[in-house]
Amino acid sequence: MKEYNIVITGVGGQGVLTAANILGWAALHAGYKVRLGEVHGMSQRFGSVISYVRFGEDVYGSMVPEGKADVMLSFEPVEALRYVNYLKEGGMIVVNTKPIVPVQVSMGMASYPSLEEIRKVFEKDFKAKWIGFNAEELAEQAGHVVTTNTVLIGALTQIPEFPLDAEHVREVIKISVPPKAVDINMKAFDLGIKAAKEILEL
Amino acid sequence: MAKVSDIVLWDKPGERVLLLGNQAIARGALEANIAVYAAYPGTPSSELTDTMAIVSKKAGVYMEYSTNEKVAFETALAAAWSGLRAMTAMKHVGLNVAADTFMSAVGMGVEGGFVIMVADDPSMWSSQNEQDTRVYAKFANVPVLEPISPHEAKEMTKYAFELSEKFKHFVILRTTTRTSHARGDVVLGELPEEIKQGKRKFGKFKKDSSRFVDVPSNARKFHPQILEKIEKIREELNNCPFNWIEGKEDAKIGIIAPGLSYAYVKEALAWLGIEDVKILKLGTPFPVPYGLLEKFFEGLERVLIVEELEPVVEEQVKTWAFDKKLNIEIKGKELVPRIYEMTTRRAVTAIAKFLGLETPINFEELDEKYEKVKPLLPPRPPSLCPACPHRNSFYAIKKATGGKAIYPSDIGCYTLGLLPPLKTVDTTVAMGASIGIAHGLSIAQNGSLSEEQQGPEKQVVVATIGDSTFYHTGLPALANAIYNRSNVLIVVLDNLVTAMTGDQPNPSTGETPHGMGKRIPIEDVAKAMGADFVAVVDPYDIKATYETVKKAIEVEGVSVIVSRQVCALHRIGQMRRRGEKWPIYYVNEDKCTGCRICINAYGCPAIYWDEEKRQARVEPTMCWGCGGCAQVCPFGAFEPMKEGEQ
Ligand code: SF4
Ligand code: SF4
Numbered sequence: 001m002k003e004y005n006i007v008i009t010g011v012g013g014q015g016v017l018t019a020a021n022i023l024g025w026a027a028l029h030a031g032y033k034v035r036l037g038e039v040h041g042m043s044q045r046f047g048s049v050i051s052y053v054r055f056g057e058d059v060y061g062s063m064v065p066e067g068k069a070d071v072m073l074s075f076e077p078v079e080a081l082r083y084v085n086y087l088k089e090g091g092m093i094v095v096n097t098k099p100i101v102p103v104q105v106s107m108g109m110a111s112y113p114s115l116e117e118i119r120k121v122f123e124k125d126f127k128a129k130w131i132g133f134n135a136e137e138l139a140e141q142a143g144h145v146v147t148t149n150t151v152l153i154g155a156l157t158q159i160p161e162f163p164l165d166a167e168h169v170r171e172v173i174k175i176s177v178p179p180k181a182v183d184i185n186m187k188a189f190d191l192g193i194k195a196a197k198e199i200l201e202l
Numbered sequence: 203m204a205k206v207s208d209i210v211l212w213d214k215p216g217e218r219v220l221l222l223g224n225q226a227i228a229r230g231a232l233e234a235n236i237a238v239y240a241a242y243p244g245t246p247s248s249e250l251t252d253t254m255a256i257v258s259k260k261a262g263v264y265m266e267y268s269t270n271e272k273v274a275f276e277t278a279l280a281a282a283w284s285g286l287r288a289m290t291a292m293k294h295v296g297l298n299v300a301a302d303t304f305m306s307a308v309g310m311g312v313e314g315g316f317v318i319m320v321a322d323d324p325s326m327w328s329s330q331n332e333q334d335t336r337v338y339a340k341f342a343n344v345p346v347l348e349p350i351s352p353h354e355a356k357e358m359t360k361y362a363f364e365l366s367e368k369f370k371h372f373v374i375l376r377t378t379t380r381t382s383h384a385r386g387d388v389v390l391g392e393l394p395e396e397i398k399q400g401k402r403k404f405g406k407f408k409k410d411s412s413r414f415v416d417v418p419s420n421a422r423k424f425h426p427q428i429l430e431k432i433e434k435i436r437e438e439l440n441n442c443p444f445n446w447i448e449g450k451e452d453a454k455i456g457i458i459a460p461g462l463s464y465a466y467v468k469e470a471l472a473w474l475g476i477e478d479v480k481i482l483k484l485g486t487p488f489p490v491p492y493g494l495l496e497k498f499f500e501g502l503e504r505v506l507i508v509e510e511l512e513p514v515v516e517e518q519v520k521t522w523a524f525d526k527k528l529n530i531e532i533k534g535k536e537l538v539p540r541i542y543e544m545t546t547r548r549a550v551t552a553i554a555k556f557l558g559l560e561t562p563i564n565f566e567e568l569d570e571k572y573e574k575v576k577p578l579l580p581p582r583p584p585s586l587c588p589a590c591p592h593r594n595s596f597y598a599i600k601k602a603t604g605g606k607a608i609y610p611s612d613i614g615c616y617t618l619g620l621l622p623p624l625k626t627v628d629t630t631v632a633m634g635a636s637i638g639i640a641h642g643l644s645i646a647q648n649g650s651l652s653e654e655q656q657g658p659e660k661q662v663v664v665a666t667i668g669d670s671t672f673y674h675t676g677l678p679a680l681a682n683a684i685y686n687r688s689n690v691l692i693v694v695l696d697n698l699v700t701a702m703t704g705d706q707p708n709p710s711t712g713e714t715p716h717g718m719g720k721r722i723p724i725e726d727v728a729k730a731m732g733a734d735f736v737a738v739v740d741p742y743d744i745k746a747t748y749e750t751v752k753k754a755i756e757v758e759g760v761s762v763i764v765s766r767q768v769c770a771l772h773r774i775g776q777m778r779r780r781g782e783k784w785p786i787y788y789v790n791e792d793k794c795t796g797c798r799i800c801i802n803a804y805g806c807p808a809i810y811w812d813e814e815k816r817q818a819r820v821e822p823t824m825c826w827g828c829g830g831c832a833q834v835c836p837f838g839a840f841e842p843m844k845e846g847e848q
Pocket of ligand 1: 789793794796797798799800801817818834835836837838839840
């Protein structure tokens with residue numbers, strides 16, 4: 001495989017960097033050359049964030065160019081939409097559908113698009129396959145909202161031709177979370193897998 | 203995923219690991235047997251310093267968080283003068299702070315290797331300007347090395363120490379956000395015995411006043427010596443392992459790719475499917491080694507220089523080609539933008555244009571499609587965290603001054619007070635500048651209290667500055683304001699850490715990575731300097747903060763309020779680690795009148811508007827339990843949830 005490109009989007013503090021790091025280590029263990037690109041500093045604080053995960057034999061820069069992402073993993077629907085131009089034609093989007101409303105919207109200075117509108121842009125204009133579900137709810141089911149991250153990564157591993165083995169990824173998560181959180185994370189991972197499978201088989 | 207601190211110190215040569223560019227540089231410094239490291243944090247350089255803080259004790263390296271870049275520079279420089287390998291790191295604007303020492307000491311050279319890591323931030327992801335450190339390097343006649351990946355960053359760090367020691371000259375290791383904050387596979391090298399055993403190294407300073415005192419008679423000798431050195435280094439760099447020529451040997455088209463641009467060029471060429479070119483990969487954008495240019499230009503008819511920001515390499519190459527009377531077309535900034543960061547798209551577009559080709563993706567079409575998406579997107583700028591004490595400080599300042607004061611502020615997370623609804627930041631220029639600007643503003647509208655004539659109407663000026671920034675460059679400005687008697691209120695937003703760059707300690711924190719610093723309370727400094735009014739408040743008590751601000755603006759002269767409450771992000775992080783809980787607030791539906799004060803005047807990101815019920819709501823996963831909303835709401839609608847309700 002020459003290269004595989006993932007962009008991860010969300011709101012600062014949601015765990016975008018952690019997700020990228022987990023996928024990066026899984027790719028490294030799988031023997032690929034790896035590049036991750038991320039934003040630090042002020043931009044992280046509840047602002048919009050994007051991270052890049054690239055691996056394969058032929059990767060150089062740490063940023064995925066526009067129009068070249070095989071898949072987008074998004075923690076928040078509007079933040080998925082903000083970076084839709086990164087997806088390649090026929091790419092896939094795995095998205096947590098639970099919105100985080102920006103202060104500007106609460107103040108009445110801007111409005112928040114409906115989920116249907118967002119989905120339409122992905123499916124119609126950008127010809128992407130949409131895998132959207134409320135990952136936060138599943139994380140709560142697993143035991144804690146902080147595992148939203150793990151739910152989404154679990155779902156990601158199910159998309160067709162995803163080059164990393166789900167069990168590989170699971171192992172990395174296992175050793176990267178605190179020991180007492182392993183069980184709920186494994187549960188969250190499975191719930192993510194199940195959710196994606198259900199949507200993909202529809 | 204082992205802990206980074208373990209990986210950076212792993213005694214496993216040959217092991218492949220995933221490291222952040224900045225962490226890879228730390229590992230490189232350890233492999234180079236560094237003895238002293240001093241820096242002031244600044245994005246995107248901070249993780250290098252933080253990594254050194256974590257591993258320094260085990261590795262026997264002296265490490266400090268200095269109060270600013272100039273002091274850090276001097277600390278490391280003195281160690282290098284004493285024969286030790288030493289390093290300092292900063293962001294691009296930090297070099298401006300250190301520039302006085304940097305420019306003056308370069309002629310003195312060093313004994314032990316001295317590496318200055320400078321992290322540039324093209325596109326200004328987290329910075330106040332866009333600045334190309336390579337221009338500084340050229341100005342000072344200091345060689346600059348620029349890596350293309352975390353692995354190369356590690357290797358280059360080692361090489362930088364060797365180069366510095368060989369020529370007894372400063373060396374700059376320049377990164378950009380995309381190398382400092384890129385993660386990539388790194389192959390670990392050998393660690394020296396002393397580092398493995400954690401043995402501290404000590405140096406010896408040999409006095410030589412003809413070298414270390416820059417009186418004019420000495421300085422006059424330095425300048426020609428510097429010029430001579432840099433030409434020798436230019437020659438040496440012909441054999442630098444980070445410079446090479448690749449691609450088709452008899453190609454007519456050549457591309458010069460300095461630093462990280464090489465990565466984008468490689469990707470662009472693969473994407474365009476072009477093989478018929480020769481590439482000069484330049485790890486040393488200054489000085490460009492002429493011998494290598496000679497070899498590279500052989501047989502070429504056209505050359506494109508794909509370079510980020512300033513035409514530093516382009517100017518050297520064009521001058522060289524002009525002097526050589528080469529009849530070769532050389533293009534650079536005509537096709538490659540001079541502003542913002544390089545991307546693969548930019549490289550592809552420039553190369554395609556240079557060769558008269560189409561880009562592999564129709565970017566214009568993509569942009570047009572995206573233009574239609576834009577109106578759907580609500581803005582989401584970064585914001586002050588939930589429970590951030592600065593929100594309360596700004597809220598109280600604004601209320602007490604009726605929004606009619608001028609509000610100079612400074613560099614730190616609190617700069618975000620600029621955004622609605624708080625809007626209490628009118629100016630931000632550079633570290634520590636808020637106090638100097640406030641002083642100047644007050645003098646301009648009110649005049650100085652030491653003069654006979656005063657301005658027609660008193661204009662209230664309220665400056666805000668963080669604790670770390672106060673110690674960074676606020677101190678001399680405070681002395682100036684007090685001495686020259688302007689009429690200002692300075693609110694020091696003391697959250698007891700340098701929060702924006704990742705919770706590094708400073709004199710207000712008191713702790714150091716070694717655990718035994720000495721705390722310097724800001725109010726003591728203000729009193730000792732002779733401020734006309736000094737008070738300490740807890741911003742979590744909004745009413746008390748408001749009243750103190752009211753009192754302070756009535757005082758003639760320089761008032762200092764220390765608004766002290768620990769950074770919310772820092773506090774929550776520690777509570778999470780300890781498995782502790784905090785109260786979560788909710789809106790009592792019976793009490794909320796829908797007045798929107800909590801949203802339109804206070805703006806905690808955990809509070810949102812419920813369109814259906816026309817009431818405020820709290821997002822429980824985002825509430826960090828400060829109780830600020832409860833103090834702000836005139837109807838007492840915010841209440842903490844009872845245990846078990848969460
Ligand atoms: S300030 Fe109080 S009453 Fe007004 S909208 Fe907010 S919660 Fe409701
Ligand atoms: S207590 Fe209120 S102001 Fe504080 S974080 Fe929670 S919602 Fe925000």
